[in-house]
Amino acid sequence: MKTLSVPNLLGIKHLVKEDIDLIFETADHFKEVINRPIKKVPSLRDITIANLFFENSTRTKLSFELAEKRLSADVINFSASGSSVKKGETLIDTVNNILSMKVDIIVMRHPDVGAHEFLSRHVNTKIINAGDGTHEHPTQALLDSFSIRERLGDVAGKKVVIVGDILHSRVALSNIYALKLQGAEVKVCGPVTLIPKYIESLGVGVETDLRKALEWADVANMLRVQNERMDIKYFPSTREYTQLYGVNKKLLNSINSEVTIMHPGPINRGVEITSDVADSDQAIILNQVENGVAIRMACIYLLASQIKQ
């Protein structure tokens, strides 16, 4: 019988290959569950989960909430706007107050890098990272790899290029860790200003020419330009960015190999990806969303199994 090697899901960096295999095996079963006429299992009927979102989220929050409800957990939601955080309450105080209401698992998104690590050292509960600043977004990386595995059969040996704003992307970092752990080859592609200086130390290649990157790749994961995290101007104009790093049908058709297109959302149609690509069979964007629920069910289930009665 297998269990995760970690007590919390803080980031892919802390996982081993066997953890990812176990999460995928479990997610396979949950994917079957969410396609049944009745999509709910009673496993977590005595578990309470708090979703703490200190930063905006649509699909991740919905996906987690749905995953929790499909597992029959009791769910409470918290968003920083309109909470006591605005009145000056510290993170530890906020979380401890929630935990005194007998909450078993915390799912948290926070704008500060390392907020989850910090919290895990100060509170006694299970923590799942739903995104911390520009650092990690482990469940997104897991669902991305799961979707690659589903489409291409395996992740090992596949060539994946992550295109766009690598500098501000937690999706990129978690994906790099996850893909490397599973034996994929990874390149990042984007304007040099949006590629972190020492990214190659993670064992990934850098390509600034999108066409060359796509010709090399089996999979292209297109990232959104995160204007909200940019303190300075990293490229001259959105129009220029789109011309150099936006993927469109004409570009894809001119490439010999079939590249699978992914996007973690939200999409800026016409900027990093055009509608004819996003809505094509080449794109697995909606599969990623569906798989997100199964992956999150698996992560929650496996962590909950460590909480002894």
Added chain:
Amino acid sequence: MSDKILLNSKKIQIILQRLACQLIENHGDFSNTVLIGLQPRGTYFAERIASILRDDYHVKNIKLGKLDITFYRDDFRRRDEPLNANSTEINFLVEGQKVVFIDDVLFSGRSINAALTAIQSYGRPAEVELLVLIDRRFSRHLPIQPDYKGATVDVINEEVVVVNWSNDTLSDAVYITNKKKK
């Protein structure tokens, strides 16, 4: 080995034939009946029963599925070891059908209880029956009894009844062994 053989392959063959006949008696041509093997070990037994019905009694259109009850178990977080799931394969409608659960050993009845909850995710069966190879009497935690049973055994709780299915059926065996001491 201190294992004690309860049933050898010959006896198991006779029992399987009897159970198949009993099923035919109650379910006729199986047009409104589905067989569901419970994961993990009931599925082998269910495949045996289904192949006897098909090959020896020429029952056509046997609907055979596999049901995993891991996510429905009542001992989640109460065991020393985590529960890992198996696959569920039910490629037909259960709504309005007569469902026959097939498992190798009936012990506490908790697995069957979980299976009764799990099957409802696929619709509302007209009725549910239970077929087991071995009924361990006097060890039930719940008011669950089999409709069809191969053999009844009385063993103490420290002993485990193991059913061994072989590919060629010649080495099929049911034996009693002691629980592994950790």
